[in-house]
Amino acid sequence: MAVKMGFVIITSRCIDCDACMVACRAENQAPLGYSRNWVTNSGIKGRFPKVKQSFEPGNCMHCDSPSCVAVCPTGASYKRSDGIVLVEDAKCVGCKYCVEACPYDARFLNPNTGKADKCTLCIQRLEQGLQPACVQTCLGKARQAGDLNDPDSVVAKLLDLYPVRRLLTDAGTGPNIYYIDVPVSEIPEGK
Amino acid sequence: MHNEFAWGMLIVIYLFTAGLSAGAMVTSNSALLFGGEKYARIGRWGAYIAPFPIALGTGMLLLDLGSPFNFYHLFLQLQVKSPMSYGSWSILLFTLLSLVYFYLWLPERYQFWSQPQRAVHWQRLLAKVMPILAVIVASYTGVLLNAAARPLWQTPLLPELFLVSAFSTGIAAVILAGSLSRRWRAKHHELHILTVVDVVLVVIELILFAAMGLSAQLGTLSQRQAFAQLLYGHYAWMFWLLIVICGLVIPLVLETGELKGKVSAKWAGSLAIGSSFLVLFGGFFVRYVITYAGQWTGWVR
Numbered sequence: 001m002a003v004k005m006g007f008v009i010i011t012s013r014c015i016d017c018d019a020c021m022v023a024c025r026a027e028n029q030a031p032l033g034y035s036r037n038w039v040t041n042s043g044i045k046g047r048f049p050k051v052k053q054s055f056e057p058g059n060c061m062h063c064d065s066p067s068c069v070a071v072c073p074t075g076a077s078y079k080r081s082d083g084i085v086l087v088e089d090a091k092c093v094g095c096k097y098c099v100e101a102c103p104y105d106a107r108f109l110n111p112n113t114g115k116a117d118k119c120t121l122c123i124q125r126l127e128q129g130l131q132p133a134c135v136q137t138c139l140g141k142a143r144q145a146g147d148l149n150d151p152d153s154v155v156a157k158l159l160d161l162y163p164v165r166r167l168l169t170d171a172g173t174g175p176n177i178y179y180i181d182v183p184v185s186e187i188p189e190g191k
Numbered sequence: 192m193h194n195e196f197a198w199g200m201l202i203v204i205y206l207f208t209a210g211l212s213a214g215a216m217v218t219s220n221s222a223l224l225f226g227g228e229k230y231a232r233i234g235r236w237g238a239y240i241a242p243f244p245i246a247l248g249t250g251m252l253l254l255d256l257g258s259p260f261n262f263y264h265l266f267l268q269l270q271v272k273s274p275m276s277y278g279s280w281s282i283l284l285f286t287l288l289s290l291v292y293f294y295l296w297l298p299e300r301y302q303f304w305s306q307p308q309r310a311v312h313w314q315r316l317l318a319k320v321m322p323i324l325a326v327i328v329a330s331y332t333g334v335l336l337n338a339a340a341r342p343l344w345q346t347p348l349l350p351e352l353f354l355v356s357a358f359s360t361g362i363a364a365v366i367l368a369g370s371l372s373r374r375w376r377a378k379h380h381e382l383h384i385l386t387v388v389d390v391v392l393v394v395i396e397l398i399l400f401a402a403m404g405l406s407a408q409l410g411t412l413s414q415r416q417a418f419a420q421l422l423y424g425h426y427a428w429m430f431w432l433l434i435v436i437c438g439l440v441i442p443l444v445l446e447t448g449e450l451k452g453k454v455s456a457k458w459a460g461s462l463a464i465g466s467s468f469l470v471l472f473g474g475f476f477v478r479y480v481i482t483y484a485g486q487w488t489g490w491v492r
Contacts, residue, residue, distance in 0.1 A: 067338075067339075067340050070272045070273065070338070071272070071273050071274070071275065071338050071339065072270065072273055073265055073270055073273045073275035073276035073278075073279060074264040074265060074267075074268065074270065074276075075268060075270055076264075091261075091264050092257075092258060092261065093256050093257070093258050093259075093261045093262055093264055093265060094256045094257020094258040094259075094261070095255075095256055095257075095275060096197040096198060096255075096257070097273070097275050097335075097339065099197040100197055100198060100339040100341065100486070101338065101339045101340055103340060103341075103489075103490050105489070108197075109197065109257045110257075111257075113257075113258075114256075114257035114258040115257060115258060116257075167492065168490050168492065170411060170413070170490070171340060171490060172340075
């Protein structure tokens with residue numbers, strides 16, 4: 001099967017330390033005030049003693065049919081054969097149509113470059129055989145990335161073992177971040 | 192992640208001016224083709240107004256780009272899935288041809304041809320082509336927002352709303368110019384027919400807003416909550432006061448009063464100016480509220 005890059009994120013392992021955001025900024029030089037990834041906080045749910053709070057990391061979902069790519073008037077936004085959604089800066093005019101069209105608000109206009117900016121799944125690191133910066137730095141191992149179609153990958157094994165959910169499937173873009181909310185005691189070995 | 196409006200006032204001005212130009216163009220074209228000499232003032236003012244608002248709006252679009260010097264990439268290709276791509280081509284074509292149309296309406300001494308019939312021939316030819324382009328320019332802005340797939344912008348009635356509002360503002364601009372001008376002041380029968388058409392358009396616009404509200408109520412939770420921002424949320428005062436009351440209901444009352452002859456001739460002129468100004472004012476806020484409220488509201492998780 002074709003390579004299909006994506007994320008599996010285990011919310012039960014996230015402690016909202018925001019190290020993924022710091023690592024991404026250090027690696028990809030996102031300008032201050034903007035970020036390519038995020039951690040949302042559910043706030044405290046329920047009443048004492050039955051209280052609950054959860055954190056949900058996120059970034060570009062590298063969707064199956066990305067609306068940002070469809071609306072791009074110059075073809076600067078594109079999806080690679082391995083599923084990674086990227087922006088070709090030379091063609092981008094900075095019209096912000098893709099920023100509007102993303103249901104996840106995963107894009108922004110980089111004021112330094114004048115181009116649409118987003119998660120690249122750290123392709124520069126993948127080419128060197130490294131994990132994306134946010135995945136490598138995650139101390140709870142909540143963030144996992146890899147080929148969702150490769151049965152030997154960590155992400156595919158997690159998908160097999162645990163119930164998953166995706167965000168805003170109504171929007172119809174086919175997001176490729178799978179969230180696991182149940183406790184995961186051990187991360188499986190894999191690629 | 193970001194929490195600001197990616198599309199702001201520059202885009203609102205563009206949406207408004209493009210509609211205004213398209214409306215003025217169709218008004219002029221119809222006056223020329225169906226009215227002839229009897230409605231010449233309408234034809235002239237529509238032609239004189241049409242090229243300039245959209246030219247200003249296009250300038251705003253360029254200023255809004257993150258990489259304005261890269262704009263030529265828009266015209267190196269046609270991306271069939273992107274409304275902005277064919278929209279850019281349509282704006283370019285419309286603006287250029289409306290400048291030609293404008294030129295053909297200039298007094299005879301500016302004309303290139305020695306026989307005036309040649310100019311009239313081209314005028315009539317353009318008057319048959321321009322309405323198609325005008326409808327595309329006026330309604331595609333709605334398709335543009337449709338494709339951005341935000342809850343408020345998803346309604347299929349948005350292109351229709353923008354189209355009707357565009358024609359309404361275009362007519363209002365012609366009424367305004369025709370009432371204020373000395374040299375080419377619009378005659379009474381000309382203002383009368385424009386007012387009749389504008390009343391019909393305003394009623395259609397009110398119906399469209401009602402239909403949008405109804406379809407939002409029947410839609411997803413995200414769509415319901417987004418439209419609620421217009422009805423009683425963050426944008427309610429603008430929606431009710433600036434769009435519905437000032438931009439639609441008051442002009443409707445003034446214009447029907449005028450048509451029924453309840454206004455003395457002394458006041459008729461100022462009344463036409465007042466109501467057409469309000470139509471323009473309301474038309475601007477239609478674009479403003481839809482643009483901002485559409486970004487203010489998102490998908491319910």
